[in-house]
Amino acid sequence: MCLAESGLSYPCHRLTVGRRSSPAQTREQSEEQSTDVHMVSDSDGDDFEDAPEFGVDDGEVFGMASSALRKSPMIFSFVCFLVPENAENEGDALLQFTAEFSSRYGDCHPVFFIGSLEAAFQEAFYVKARDRKLLAIYLHHDESVLTNVFCSQMLCAESVVSYLSQNFITWAWDLTKDANRARFLTMCNRHFGSVVAQTVRTQKTDQFPLFLIIMGKRSSNEVLNVIQGNTTVDELMMRLMAAMEIFTAQQQEDIKDEDEREARENVKREQDEAYRLSLEADRAKREAHEREMAEQFRLEQIRKEQEEEREAIRLSLEQALPPEPKEEDAEPVSKLRIRTPSGEFLERRFLASNKLQIVFDFVASKGFPWDEFKLLSTFPRRDITQLDPNKSLLEVKLFPQETLFLEAKE
Structure with a gap:
């Protein structure tokens, strides 16, 4: 026996x-x-x-x-399963799996991923192509006569442990209990499809343990190999290396595609950035032009308002001037000849009794306001605009005639 x-x-x-x-x-x-x-x-x-x-x-x-x-009903042995039947989440289950596996077979064993199968997928597949790895799923079964030999002599062999650690994310599950078996089949059906789930479901107990080698391939997950427990270390290593060879070839293609995609994206980003800078430059130029035009418009409006105001003042002064006396007028008449900055002459007769302010108003009505221009005499040279505007022409000696000239104030 x-x-x-x-x-x-x-x-x-x-x-x-x-x-x-x-x-x-x-x-x-x-x-x-x-x-x-x-x-x-x-x-x-x-x-x-x-x-x-x-x-x-x-x-x-x-x-x-x-x-x-x-024939021996008195015999009893307590078995602690690798995955508890009532584990609330896969992370807690994998913590116990690792601890119990170490207590049975020693510390030299693959590094089992602690977390859900979905998280193991993320770690293995959903990273940059250079960082991707194969996913190895170890399915344990305590009732298989092959389990002890497989775990102690193959799975825990230093060469296997080292190779798995370098190239694989290793996730494990215990199918001994029916509840845990059903739980894994549900996960398997969700992630790999019904065909793979049916393959695991139809495996006999003495065919366990199973080693599923999974490769993430674009939008799908491909099962490269299903390794049963009745194998040897050399055969296990050979099949792992064969899977790694397939994965490496696919990874090189993915790296090339990813590099080309990143290069295209970089070119596009550079083009987009250049286009954005061009738009910003155009917008800044347009905004500067709009500001300049707005400023010109504002200044033009001010100028027009000032001109309109000056014209209104000029017309008002012109209308307020007393009538020009005739040469044969009974009252004494003073004849003034005023030279403008442009060289033209303004001539007008005033009564000798008219106030000097009327002369200023006359000059202003011709577009030369006395706050911008000064009225000068030649002999003797004096600034008429500095005299008292309420004095008469006779009093300031602008009689019977005088030649004056206009000069802009500084």
Whole structure:
């Protein structure tokens, strides 16, 4: 009989060893009790009753349904599953998986991704092409006779661990319990489709563990290989390397496409930036032109208003001037000849009794306001605009005639 058929729990079992009784004592004891073989679990015996009282079939407890187990109802072994049946989320489940896996097979094992399968996809596939990796999904099953050998001799081999760590994101799940199996099949159907889910569903227990090698390919996820537990380290490495070769070829294409796309995007960004700067320059130029035009319009409006105001004042002064006296007028008449800055002459007769202000108003009515121009005499040279405007022409000696000239004030 081999160990798998002996009823020992897997992967480890604790036994108690006692002194062997004499044949006579053995016969007496056989009449009093049904068995003298005891299997002790890692927990105190007081915490447990016989397996049948839990409603657990011996085949479930020991990972097999051998006749030896059915003949020994007193045998009980506590099995701690890698993934608890009631795990609230995949991250917590993977934490226990890693801890329990380490306690069974040691610390030299692949680095299992802690998180949901969706998160593992993001880590492996949805990054830049140069940073992408293959996704390895390890599916564990405690009831398979291949599991212990596969885990201890292949999955935990240093060469396999190193190769997986460098080139793969490794995600794991335990299908021993039906609830966890159904949970994974749901995830599998969602991410890989019904064909892959059906492939996993139809795998027999003794074909486990399974290793699914997944490659992210553009908008889909492709299963490159399904590795069953009945393999060797060399074959496992060969299939991993073959998958890596396919992945590398695809990755190089993706890197090339990504580089070309980034180059196109860079050119487009540069063109867009140049176009944006051109638009900004055009807008700034247009706004400057609009400001200049607005300023010109404002100044023109001011000029027009000033001209209109000056014209209104000129007309008002012109209309307010007293009539020009005739030469033969009975009153004394003063004749003034005024030279403008342009060289033209203004001539007019005034009564000698007219005030000097009337002369100023006359000059202003011709477009030379006295606040902008000064009226000068030649002999003697004097500024007439500085004289008292209320004095008469006779009083300021602008009689009987005088030649004056206009000069702009500084």
